[in-house]
Amino acid sequence: MMSNGNGHTTMKDVARLAGVSPATVSLALGNDPRVNIKTRELVREAADKLRYIPNEIGRSLRSQKTETIALIIPNTSHHVFSHPYFAKLLEGITEVLNENEYNLLLSTTAEESDEQSAYEKVLRNRRADGVIVSSASLYDRNFLRLVDSGFPVVYLGPWSNNDIYTVERDDVTGAFSATNHLLKLGRRKIVHFTGPLNHQVWRDRLEGYRLAHQQNQISINEELVIEKDLSVQAGYEGVAELLDRQIPFDALFAGNDLMAIGAMKQLLERGIKVPEQISVVGFDDIDMASMFHPTLTTVHQPMKQTGILAAQKLLGVLNGREDIEKKTVLQTKLMIRESCGG
Amino acid sequence: MMSNGNGHTTMKDVARLAGVSPATVSLALGNDPRVNIKTRELVREAADKLRYIPNEIGRSLRSQKTETIALIIPNTSHHVFSHPYFAKLLEGITEVLNENEYNLLLSTTAEESDEQSAYEKVLRNRRADGVIVSSASLYDRNFLRLVDSGFPVVYLGPWSNNDIYTVERDDVTGAFSATNHLLKLGRRKIVHFTGPLNHQVWRDRLEGYRLAHQQNQISINEELVIEKDLSVQAGYEGVAELLDRQIPFDALFAGNDLMAIGAMKQLLERGIKVPEQISVVGFDDIDMASMFHPTLTTVHQPMKQTGILAAQKLLGVLNGREDIEKKTVLQTKLMIRESCGG
DNA sequence: ATCACCTTTTAAATCGATTTAATTAATTAA
DNA sequence: TTAATTAATTAAATCGATTTAAAAGGTGAT
Numbered sequence: 001m002m003s004n005g006n007g008h009t010t011m012k013d014v015a016r017l018a019g020v021s022p023a024t025v026s027l028a029l030g031n032d033p034r035v036n037i038k039t040r041e042l043v044r045e046a047a048d049k050l051r052y053i054p055n056e057i058g059r060s061l062r063s064q065k066t067e068t069i070a071l072i073i074p075n076t077s078h079h080v081f082s083h084p085y086f087a088k089l090l091e092g093i094t095e096v097l098n099e100n101e102y103n104l105l106l107s108t109t110a111e112e113s114d115e116q117s118a119y120e121k122v123l124r125n126r127r128a129d130g131v132i133v134s135s136a137s138l139y140d141r142n143f144l145r146l147v148d149s150g151f152p153v154v155y156l157g158p159w160s161n162n163d164i165y166t167v168e169r170d171d172v173t174g175a176f177s178a179t180n181h182l183l184k185l186g187r188r189k190i191v192h193f194t195g196p197l198n199h200q201v202w203r204d205r206l207e208g209y210r211l212a213h214q215q216n217q218i219s220i221n222e223e224l225v226i227e228k229d230l231s232v233q234a235g236y237e238g239v240a241e242l243l244d245r246q247i248p249f250d251a252l253f254a255g256n257d258l259m260a261i262g263a264m265k266q267l268l269e270r271g272i273k274v275p276e277q278i279s280v281v282g283f284d285d286i287d288m289a290s291m292f293h294p295t296l297t298t299v300h301q302p303m304k305q306t307g308i309l310a311a312q313k314l315l316g317v318l319n320g321r322e323d324i325e326k327k328t329v330l331q332t333k334l335m336i337r338e339s340c341g342g
Numbered sequence: 343m344m345s346n347g348n349g350h351t352t353m354k355d356v357a358r359l360a361g362v363s364p365a366t367v368s369l370a371l372g373n374d375p376r377v378n379i380k381t382r383e384l385v386r387e388a389a390d391k392l393r394y395i396p397n398e399i400g401r402s403l404r405s406q407k408t409e410t411i412a413l414i415i416p417n418t419s420h421h422v423f424s425h426p427y428f429a430k431l432l433e434g435i436t437e438v439l440n441e442n443e444y445n446l447l448l449s450t451t452a453e454e455s456d457e458q459s460a461y462e463k464v465l466r467n468r469r470a471d472g473v474i475v476s477s478a479s480l481y482d483r484n485f486l487r488l489v490d491s492g493f494p495v496v497y498l499g500p501w502s503n504n505d506i507y508t509v510e511r512d513d514v515t516g517a518f519s520a521t522n523h524l525l526k527l528g529r530r531k532i533v534h535f536t537g538p539l540n541h542q543v544w545r546d547r548l549e550g551y552r553l554a555h556q557q558n559q560i561s562i563n564e565e566l567v568i569e570k571d572l573s574v575q576a577g578y579e580g581v582a583e584l585l586d587r588q589i590p591f592d593a594l595f596a597g598n599d600l601m602a603i604g605a606m607k608q609l610l611e612r613g614i615k616v617p618e619q620i621s622v623v624g625f626d627d628i629d630m631a632s633m634f635h636p637t638l639t640t641v642h643q644p645m646k647q648t649g650i651l652a653a654q655k656l657l658g659v660l661n662g663r664e665d666i667e668k669k670t671v672l673q674t675k676l677m678i679r680e681s682c683g684g
Numbered sequence: 685a686t687c688a689c690c691t692t693t694t695a696a697a698t699c700g701a702t703t704t705a706a707t708t709a710a711t712t713a714a
Numbered sequence: 715t716t717a718a719t720t721a722a723t724t725a726a727a728t729c730g731a732t733t734t735a736a737a738a739g740g741t742g743a744t
Binding site for chain 2: 691692693694695696698699700701
């Protein structure tokens with residue numbers, strides 16, 4: 001089958017079979033108008049016959065394009081793949097990339113500490129034409145360096161100035177609506193499980209929580225705001241601790257659905273009724289949210305859509321389109337189900 | 343910062359600064375003993391100063407290695423990322439790849455029909471050194487062609503002969519243990535939601551289901567074996583149809599946990615008690631399985647471990663190791679929880 | 685001083701494509 | 715018929731590295 005000693009058909013092989021030069025093959029396959037139509041057909045036939053597929057590495061080197069974009073998630077594989085958010089995000093991204101014949105290079109960090117490697121590995125050695133970066137820590141200097149170097153980037157999350165392309169949610173409003181809903185239901189002691197506060201997303205959701213209290217003129221017991229690691233386990237244990245310490249609360253606004261689910265599990269096991277005794281609201285609206293009993297009230301965020309928009313935006317930038325808005329803000333929606341009562 | 347007009351530091355730049363030839367730079371950075379120690383230090387300093395990182399594309403072209411492996415999943419993005427199995431698989435794979443400084447190229451198919459594109463895109467154009475293929479349809483000829491071409495492949499699933507590297511589960515035994523457990527509990531009319539039967543995995547699980555009946559000398563009502571699409575929705579609707587058609591059954595063995603969860607939801611909504619009236623058993627043991635009420639009895643399969651082993655196996659093959667076993671069979675384990683009673 | 689033999693360094697080929705500039709062939713104009 | 719113009723093809727440079735083979739420099743023996 002193969003034409004050269006190396007095991008694969010190259011442009012040279014096609015050229016030889018078609019009786020033309022490699023340059024002509026390249027131009028013919030690229031539909032360059034300079035090459036005669038008859039010659040083009042000849043080349044096409046030869047290429048088909050040899051089942052020629054261009055070597056992307058060679059092409060990339062010359063054209064300085066890789067037809068690949070990288071998704072950098074400055075976090076461990078375990079964290080990334082435990083959270084349904086990322087699966088949905090990937091679904092959206094890959095869908096767009098498949099349509100446009102782009103490849104996806106996926107990069108997570110081995111160690112939580114050195115976020116650097118994820119960046120360096122993909123970027124400085126030019127394996128991708130552009131990058132989507134999933135919200136990094138506020139103190140991540142690598143990201144800034146990356147942007148400064150002029151590398152095409154789409155950032156998932158809010159960014160302080162208007163210099164970079166972002167796809168973000170209105171987390172403040174989302175968290176506000178959840179908390180406000182609980183307050184309107186008459187809940188007064190609302191626990192909030194937040195995520196690591198060195199990420200903007202968790203600051204914003206906490207902000208929304210505070211804003212709702214403020215607007216309803218309810219003061220917050222700071223003891224009820226607890227930083228957790230976003231896992232089901234964290235929610236499960238978090239509630240256990242509250243109950244063990246006999247800290248009174250009548251509602252829980254979890255920073256994400258996983259923690260909400262863990263929390264509900266603990267409450268169920270302790271015989272505490274949701275929503276009768278404790279109202280629970282989550283954030284994300286993962287597929288499973290409506291499968292639990294009670295079904296989980298939560299703030300819906302368009303996870304897949306985020307991926308789609310981010311990928312489209314990046315491809316737009318790579319294709320030199322000028323009409324791309326820097327900032328895309330997606331709205332959230334409170335999905336009222338059973339876990340909050342009312 | 344950058345040294346040439348192109349925006350990036352190349353080997354030439356380092357050579358110029360160090361006052362040596364590019365060849366020497368290459369050898370020096372590769373720790374070749376031919377180059378004088380003092381020269382090597384000189385080159386190192388120059389490289390550091392310019393923050394030189396080799397261009398992988400150039401390196402790949404010459405060395406015919408990409409330091410990248412591809413994961414091919416002949417299915418749509420939607421299917422892939424809706425199933426927790428793939429997330430866990432990815433977790434295992436990326437963990438190993440990160441440790442070994444390999445990159446991951448992820449390939450799904452745009453259209454369910456043309457499985458071909460997923461293969462062609464990654465393989466014939468040599469963007470990866472090797473591939474992990476997630477169980478393909480039994481009729482997928484692309485996979486065979488791929489193997490024939492000598493491309494390093496690890497296949498996830500059983501394969502008829504011993505020619506190719508596989509990581510597989512003992513699905514028959516797993517399904518047997520689940521079904522057998524239900525039979526031992528006295529259940530006699532066990533519904534089985536299976537997946538597409540053109541994939542070996544679903545044939546095997548069905549086989550296990552049959553075997554258990556056979557061994558317990560119970561005959562199967564073929565009406566209870568129903569082919570579904572593996573989604574939560576499918577389980578939900580599948581049960582609805584059975585109930586609406588008033589087909590009697592006292593247990594359900596779902597081919598995967600998602601369908602089991604959907605089924606339990608439907609039963610709950612109809613006021614049918616699990617496990618008192620109907621016993622439910624799933625397959626996979628996804629994280630959520632123990633979060634439901636009742637907690638889901640299911641057949642545990644080591645999803646992450648599958649990814650780890652597959653990646654290690656492929657890297658082993660790529661490194662020319664000879665001691666790698668062709669076939670790795672992982673065992674499953676029945677996790678008895680609440681949903682089956684007893 | 686010449687030759688042989690190391691040790692270092694470097695020129696040049698190579699990987700597989702693309703693209704510019706030059707060449708050749710064909711056509712038209714003078 | 716010859717020059718000018720256009721069309722089609724190709725040689726050669728290029729992308730950024732690696733690697734082989736050749737060259738240069740140094741040492742010691744004869």
